[in-house]
Amino acid sequence: MEPILTRYIQESNSYTLDFFLKHEGYQGLRKALATQPNDIIEMVKASGLRGRGGAGFPTGMKFQFVDKKTPKPKYIACNADESEPGTFKDHVLMERNPHLLFEGCLIGCWAIGAKMAYIYIRGEFYHVQKVLESELAKAYAQGYAGRNVMGSGWDCDIVIHRGAGAYEAGEETALIESLEGKRAQPRIKPPFPAVQGLYDCPTAVNNVETLCNLPCIMINGAEWFAKLGPEKNGGPKLYCISGHVKKPGVYEASMNTTIKELIFDRAGGIREGHQLKAVIPGGSSVPILLPDQLDIPASFDSVQKAGSMLGSAGMIVMDETTCMVWAAMNLMHFYKHESCGKCTPCREGGDWLWKILARIERGEGQMRDLELLTSISNNIAGKTLCAFGDAEATPPLTTLKHFRGEYEAHIREGRCTVPADWRAKGVAEVAH
Amino acid sequence: MSFHPLMPYGSEGFQKSERTLMARGEPFAFTAERAAKLEDICSKYPPERRKSAVLAALYLVQEQQQYITASAMRHVAEFLRITPAEVEDVATYYVMFFKAPVGKYVLQVCRTLSCALAGAERVTETLSEKLGIGIGETDPSGMFTLLEFECLGACDRAPVVMVNNEHWHEKARPETCAKLVDDLRQRGLSALSGCHLKVEQ
Numbered sequence: 001m002e003p004i005l006t007r008y009i010q011e012s013n014s015y016t017l018d019f020f021l022k023h024e025g026y027q028g029l030r031k032a033l034a035t036q037p038n039d040i041i042e043m044v045k046a047s048g049l050r051g052r053g054g055a056g057f058p059t060g061m062k063f064q065f066v067d068k069k070t071p072k073p074k075y076i077a078c079n080a081d082e083s084e085p086g087t088f089k090d091h092v093l094m095e096r097n098p099h100l101l102f103e104g105c106l107i108g109c110w111a112i113g114a115k116m117a118y119i120y121i122r123g124e125f126y127h128v129q130k131v132l133e134s135e136l137a138k139a140y141a142q143g144y145a146g147r148n149v150m151g152s153g154w155d156c157d158i159v160i161h162r163g164a165g166a167y168e169a170g171e172e173t174a175l176i177e178s179l180e181g182k183r184a185q186p187r188i189k190p191p192f193p194a195v196q197g198l199y200d201c202p203t204a205v206n207n208v209e210t211l212c213n214l215p216c217i218m219i220n221g222a223e224w225f226a227k228l229g230p231e232k233n234g235g236p237k238l239y240c241i242s243g244h245v246k247k248p249g250v251y252e253a254s255m256n257t258t259i260k261e262l263i264f265d266r267a268g269g270i271r272e273g274h275q276l277k278a279v280i281p282g283g284s285s286v287p288i289l290l291p292d293q294l295d296i297p298a299s300f301d302s303v304q305k306a307g308s309m310l311g312s313a314g315m316i317v318m319d320e321t322t323c324m325v326w327a328a329m330n331l332m333h334f335y336k337h338e339s340c341g342k343c344t345p346c347r348e349g350g351d352w353l354w355k356i357l358a359r360i361e362r363g364e365g366q367m368r369d370l371e372l373l374t375s376i377s378n379n380i381a382g383k384t385l386c387a388f389g390d391a392e393a394t395p396p397l398t399t400l401k402h403f404r405g406e407y408e409a410h411i412r413e414g415r416c417t418v419p420a421d422w423r424a425k426g427v428a429e430v431a432h
Numbered sequence: 433m434s435f436h437p438l439m440p441y442g443s444e445g446f447q448k449s450e451r452t453l454m455a456r457g458e459p460f461a462f463t464a465e466r467a468a469k470l471e472d473i474c475s476k477y478p479p480e481r482r483k484s485a486v487l488a489a490l491y492l493v494q495e496q497q498q499y500i501t502a503s504a505m506r507h508v509a510e511f512l513r514i515t516p517a518e519v520e521d522v523a524t525y526y527v528m529f530f531k532a533p534v535g536k537y538v539l540q541v542c543r544t545l546s547c548a549l550a551g552a553e554r555v556t557e558t559l560s561e562k563l564g565i566g567i568g569e570t571d572p573s574g575m576f577t578l579l580e581f582e583c584l585g586a587c588d589r590a591p592v593v594m595v596n597n598e599h600w601h602e603k604a605r606p607e608t609c610a611k612l613v614d615d616l617r618q619r620g621l622s623a624l625s626g627c628h629l630k631v632e633q
Contacts, residue, residue, distance in 0.1 A: 082585050083582075083583055083585060084583070085544045085545050085546065085582075085583040085587070086545065086546055086583075086587055087585065087587075088585045088586050088587050088588060090585075091585050091586060095627070122585065123487075123526070123528045123597065124528070124581075124584050124585065124594060124597070125585065126597065126598040127598070127599075127600060127626075127627050128627075157476075159476045159477075161484075161487075162487060162488065162491070163487065163526070164487045164490070164491070164526035164527070164528040164529060165526050165527035165528035165581075166525065166526050166527070167582065167583075178487075179484060180481065180483065180484055181481075181483035181484045181485065181486040181487070181512075181514075181518075181522065182483075182518075182521070182522065183521055183522060183525040184525070184526075199478060199481060240587065240588065241588070242546040242549075242587035242588050242590060243545075243546055243549045243550075243587075244549060248546075248587065248588035248589075248590070249588045250588065280545075284544075284545060284583075314587070316545055316546055316549070316587070318549065322549065327545060330543075330544065330545050330548050331544075331545055333543070333582075334544050334545075334582050334583065337582055338582060340525075422548075422549065422550065422551040422553070422554065423553050423554070424553035424554050424556070424557040425554075425557065
């Protein structure tokens with residue numbers, strides 16, 4: 001499949017308005033503005049576009065759920081808080097193709113009857129934000145956003161809102177809380193944002209890549225989009241491949257492509273002289289796949305069938321030098337650090353899990369700790385307000401399932417049995 | 433008291449809760465220029481929702497005086513017409529706000545899996561040895577603070593070091609970290625490799 005979203009990202013001026021306009025830029029919006037909003041929602045539904053942020057929820061349904069009859073304003077909140085470990089596709093899209101995102105935001109706003117889109121960008125992407133801001137100013141100056149969009153008489157604003165370092169802000173209700181100037185902590189659902197979101201108004205929260213798909217659906221039609229991939233997994237998909245591969249990067253492909261092809265053909269395979277050990281296929285929150293499980297299409301449905309999830313399509317590849325107890329400990333440090341603290345199982349349990357993993361990794365663990373890890377993990381998963389709890393319980397459970405022998409070896413021998421040369425010499429774990 | 437029958441809760445440092453209190457600091461008020469900028473940012477939200485600008489306000493505090501103090505939080509609260517507690521609630525939650533003085537260059541090394549697989553632990557270790565400080569500390573000259581950060585979202589260019597919340601250094605190597613510190617001393621931020629997306633595909 002020819003790249004669609006990232007076709008021009010190698011060109012040095014691909015991010016500019018001039019370049020964008022020369023390559024079908026804002027043509028999707030022009031078409032949208034000549035179409036009834038309801039028809040656009042039907043088109044998005046027919047295209048089968050599913051949210052690219054992680055959950056894979058049908059975007060057309062999300063738009064349809066937005067309460068159209070309310071007298072309140074409606075909003076699009078674009079989730080540009082990309083912080084799932086192993087994920088860096090929105091980073092590339094926003095830096096190299098910002099107008100595509102603006103166009104997507106505007107089409108989304110038109111479809112749900114909103115006049116304002118907030119792009120919530122993570123604080124760490126300040127260099128990307130500067131690109132977005134200068135390009136947005138150009139879009140405003142040339143009438144593609146703001147007053148009287150493309151001469152249609154319709155007004156729509158886009159505001160870029162900078163976060164300040166919180167993984168949890170990527171959860172849709174936590175993102176809304178953060179936009180309102182509070183801690184990024186999830187809300188109780190229902191009500192869902194489509195009914196009561198930002199400022200208690202109906203809000204559609206969409207990932208960057210999701211919105212970037214709207215222009216090509218408008219231009220080429222729903223049927224074309226659906227046919228790009230397997231049934232219910234249509235359209236182009238961006239895959240982020242990192243870890244022990246020769247050519248880490250963002251690769252665009254159809255969801256017919258297998259994980260094996262992505263890792264071995266597109267990303268060049270495992271680094272020289274090493275063998276594949278495990279792959280986390282959809283960002284750190286999903287279960288591990290083993291080397292013999294990779295000959296499957298990298299689609300939402302196929303990966304789920306294989307026992308994992310496509311999630312954000314952030315594939316972290318690990319070779320045989322990776323100690324799986326260490327990998328679980330590393331990810332658990334992330335989760336215990338990022339837990340927002342609202343639900344007790346996640347806040348306390350995450351910290352416990354990390355401390356237990358750290359003591360096993362140090363060689364001070366006991367066999368009963370394995371039972372403890374499982375028990376605590378199972379008491380977090382499904383017992384929290386948002387999906388963070390399930391994500392947090394995944395690293396210990398999935399590594400224990402596939403690599404229990406490594407845990408037992410640590411405990412038996414009192415040391416890490418797979419010390420890699422890329423690890424620190426004095427492994428000093430600092431609790432913070 | 434234990435939440436879990438097998439957990440020695442409260443006995444082995446398994447208690448997690450902590451509260452950071454910020455110093456009062458010098459009296460604080462935004463410069464006229466920053467106040468105007470913040471007022472402009474407030475105008476992007478509904479008039480009764482000035483609170484939405486609290487993150488922006490705290491970034492401006494940091495731009496003006498490097499870190500957040502109780503006096504500054506009080507000023508922000510007055511500016512946004514919210515309570516100081518609401519500002520503190522936010523300032524203590526987000527990791528990009530510094531709650532104590534930091535060095536001129538804050539080195540924020542990504543520690544999460546993809547960067548760690550590419551040697552981030554050794555980058556941190558080398559920086560720590562070169563600067564003679566631990567994680568979370570500032571060197572005696574007040575030039576550098578060393579921090580670990582969680583996934584920065586550039587895993588294909590690992591390991592990544594962010595500097596002062598804004599500037600990027602990609603593909604950091606343990607072998608060249610000592611030189612990076614020297615270069616930062618001499619040339620300032622131009623020593624960083626920046627964020628470039630020339631992906632070799």
